[in-house]
Amino acid sequence: MAEIKRFQTNPRMSGAVVHGGVVSLSGQVAIDHRGGTVANQAREVLERIDLLLADAGTDKSKLLTANLYLTDIASLQALNMAWDRWVVPGCAPTRTTIQAVLASPDYALEIAVTAAVD
Template sequence: MGDIRRIAANPRMSGAVVYAGIAYLSGQVAIDHRGGAVADQVDEVLARIDVLLVEAGSDRSRLLTATIMLSDMSVMPVLNAAWDQWVVPGCAPTRTSIQAALASPDYALEIVATAATD
């Protein structure tokens, strides 16, 4: 069995956990732009995912799955416009999008992702 590596960990959770060649990212939300424009929140969340992927030894070309929770499905066009530019061509992960009550009404979205690291 390999080692488990925890990234950006605190007593409650880890930003990512890497085990057996897979990086499991916790749900990412916009911290700097919470309550702001949806496009700004989407850009921040995708950037936060990029940072965690690099720390985990991966990148967006290695994404396996993404679960996207939206506070309101009406923001889907804004999300999709940014997502389509962000995802590496030919490397789109599986993706599920759902409407959900998020931890704060200031959050427009939260994205959970999993990626290969080796």
């Protein structure tokens, strides 16, 4: 059986888990959500994803899937602008975007991804 590696673990969850050449990230939210806007939170969330992917030994060019959760689907355009600047051209993952109630009313979005690990 392949080794399982966990990153940024606490008693409830891990920020990332690597197994079988794939890393799965937990949903990432903006810690500094005082900026409030989807654009501001998206920038922070995508930076957090970059850091977790690096911890796991990979990067956004190896994304496989992305699940994006928005509290207000009307903010999709702002999210797409940040996403399009962030994603590596030619390396877009499969993507699902849905409107959802998140764990805190301060969160405008949450993003979870999987990526290949060499």
